[in-house]
Amino acid sequence: MTIDWHTLNREPGLPGLYAHAATRRKITGTTLPASGLRCWVDVDAKRLAAYRKVCGFTDNSLLPPTYPHILAFALQMQLLTARDFPFPLLGLIHLSNRIRVLRPMGGVGRVRVSVHVQNLQPHAKGATFDLVTTLDDQLGALWEAESQMLCRGVKLEGESVEDVLASTLTLTQVAQWKAPVDIGRQYAKVSGDYNPIHLSAASAKLFGFPSAIAHGLWNKARTLAALADHLPSANIEIAVQFKKPVRLPSEVALLASAAGSSGELQLIGAGDLEHMVGHWRPVA
Missing domain, CATH: 3.10.129.10 (Hotdog Thioesterase)
Structure with a gap:
């Protein structure tokens, strides 16, 4: 799959994205967009400390292995509320999540976040797709993840296969x-x-x-x-x-x-x- 990457100069604002999500209630197609979003994001020390407290992580100088999801959230929201994304964001069900920590995440202050969707598959209750997120720093690939999401009511040809x-x-x-x-x-x-x-x-x-x-x-x-x-x-x-x-x-x-x-x-x-x-x- 060839991805048409769009680079943003700054993180999207969440209030506007939530407004878009609230007005999108219908399935508009059965094809995933072949585009992705990228943006350099700074790690905010206060937000990181608050996240550690809520999730129970101690401060060991490493980013918690799940924290990149927080860095990517606004980009994911923009991707999933874009006009060419066919499913309404509200109502999507998170079925599974896989992360890979490729290198120790110590001393990380600025990363490039990339997000795209792929792997549309039939499911007994609709259709699933993977929301793919990657983090790179100046040395290259640092972290990557796939979240499998379910959209109810989508009808696709083929047999449902569930891991x-x-x-x-x-x-x-x-x-x-x-x-x-x-x-x-x-x-x-x-x-x-x-x-x-x-x-x-x-x-x-x-x-x-x-x-x-x-x-x-x-x-x-x-x-x-x-x-x-x-x-x-x-x-x-x-x-x-x-x-x-x-x-x-x-x-x-x-x-x-x-x-x-x-x-x-x-x-x-x-x-x-x-x-x-x-x-x-x-x-x-």
């Missing part, structure tokens, strides 16, 4: 924590992601949820913060699938295999309700 992550190793509980009723609002302040399903029970009910639910990427970030001494700091791929949402407030437990270059994890709630499963391994 399923499942635990094959013995897992033991390594941590537990509470997801307070306001964690969606806390995470929104540091991430910019003000999706109504995360903010309050009242706003979540407008979209069919009985209560607010935690951001999937907060669940992943909080998990990786708890596993910080468990995982390598670079040359690592961490993939998760989001299962049942974490309703707010909740208490969850993290299970994981032994520390090492490869392993598996599982996030569960009351009654062994499975919220997230995943694995880590060296970058191929």
